[in-house]
Amino acid sequence: MTVPIRFLLYINILLLTITMSAQDIDTVATQKERLTDTVIAVKTPERYGLRVGVDLSKIARSAFDDSYKGISVVGDFRIKNNYYLAAELGTETKDAFENTFDATIKGSYITAGFNYNAYENWTGMSNLIYAGVRAGYSTFTTDLNNYTIYTTNTFFEPDVREETLSFDALSGAWLEVQLGVQAELFSNLYLGINVQLKSLVSQKEPEGFGNLYIPGFNKVTTDNKFGAGYGYTLTYLIPIYKK
Amino acid sequence: MLKKYILGSLLFLLALSACERDDICAASTPTTPQLVIAFFDQDNRTQSKPINLAVNAVGGDEIIRIDNDTIIRIPLRTDTTSTSFIFTKNPGIPDAEEDPDTPDRVTFSYNINEVYIDRACGFKVTYNALTAQASGEGDGRWITDISINNSTIINDSTYQVSIIH
Known part of the structure; x- marks a missing residue:
């Protein structure tokens, strides 16, 4: 990871530890309420609606990381x-600088699934600590910009091929x-942070080459099908009804 | 309870997401193979005959040497379909019993196939349809015969060319 992203990461962890500090008080408080309260509890209506926003980490990374450009829209x-x-919809352009070759991957992806909120909110509050599952799919193209033939000796000068080779109609599918955590900042505006663990289910590889990076799935490793990601989201809840 | 588990995992995995393994091309991974030549006796063509040899590419400076050995490994060019070498027998030994300091020219012609290995190693080249031709160099000529044992070169574990001298 590059230095600016590590910086973002430390800020995220700092913010997370601050928002985590008030978690344990609720269990004792609600128990006490149940023992002393004899009035029939009135259920405060919960807000239901469409929450939409953007992933701020991708925007920040596009600004700091010269080899990356991407944006994604998230919603639930x-x-x-x-x-x-x-669901999440995004597009990414990534330059992969490897030992003996450079390639540029450009494409878009979608992930869709369910979240389960494990956090019991205080009355009137609406925060989430959730676990979710997703299915993801991406279509992309890879341009191999230049490559050097790998040899174990220096008898001849390095054989560098500079003609760009384009591989189209590539795709990948994964489970995630x-x-x-989603915390409500104020009136329907939420700040969220998440980590993703992914498992590649299938991929369409370029002929005579391989997939280095799949938008939405991130780096494709040689010997295993797992990947990871993270997000830092700012979303707005458009209220539709209350229940 | 679940939410604490989620929070804990979230923090832990966030910290881990910075980890990226260094991809290095393992030395055991087969890459572009070299040409392997074995030397045999002209009086008994199945008998290996050791040789003192210096090999340089035509127009090149680097030399590959073997001293009293029966096998030599030399690289072939990956960017064109033929490579010419000067093979000098008994180099710098003017009082050798046979062929003292004698050069010979050998030209190998072949097809090139690019093969992608993985992200760490990148691309290698394998060769096929290999042919070899020995032609004199100056007034020297020590190679009696040159023959192809295997016209496909995908690894350098056994010899593909034999030279009789």
């Missing part, structure tokens, strides 16, 4: 008290588990 829709439909 509450269907039951603790269950949400969730997401863990995250």
Whole structure:
């Protein structure tokens, strides 16, 4: 990871530890309430609606990282008290600088799935600590910009090929588990942070070459099908009804 | 309880997401193979005959040497379909019993195939349809015969060309 991204990461962890500080008080408080309160509890209506926003980490990375340009739109829709439909749409352009070759990957992706909110909110509050699953799919192209033939001796001068080779109609599909937090800042505006663990299900590889990076899935490793990612989201809840 | 588990994992995995393994091309991974030549006796063509040899590419400076050995490994060019070498037998030994300091020219012609290995190693080249031709160099000529054992070169574990001298 490059230095600016590590900087972002430390800020994220700092913010997370601050928002985590008030977690344990609620269990004791609600127990006490149940023992002393004899009035029938009135259920405060929960807000249901469509939450939409952007992934700030990708915007920041596009500004700091010369080899990356990307943006994604995230959203979720509450269907039951603790269950949400969730999706993400994004496009990315990534320059991969490897030992003996350079390539540029350009494409877009979509992930869709469900989130389960494990956090019991205080009355009137609406925060999430959630676990989610997603299915993801990406279509992309890879341009091999230049490459050097690998030899174990220096008898001849290095054979550098500079003609760009383009590989189109590549794709990848994966399953993803997401863990995250969404905190309501004020009136329907949420700040979220999440980590993603991905498992590549299938990929269409370029002929005579390989996939280095799949938008949405990130780096494709040679010997295993797992990948990872993270997100830092700012979303707005468009309220539709209350239940 | 679940939410604490999620929070803990979230922090842990966030910290881990900076990890990236260094991709290095392992020395055991087969890459562009070299040409392997074995030397045999002209009086008994199945008998290996050791040789003192210096090999340089025509127009090149670097020399590959073997001293009293029966096998030599030399690279072939990956950017064109033929490579010419000067093979000097008994180099710098003017009082050798046979062929003292004698050069000979050998030209190898072949097809090139580019093969992608992986992201760490990149691309290698394999060769096929190999042919070899020995032609004199100056007034020297020590190679009695040159023959192709295997016209496809994908690894350098066994010899593909034999030279009789």
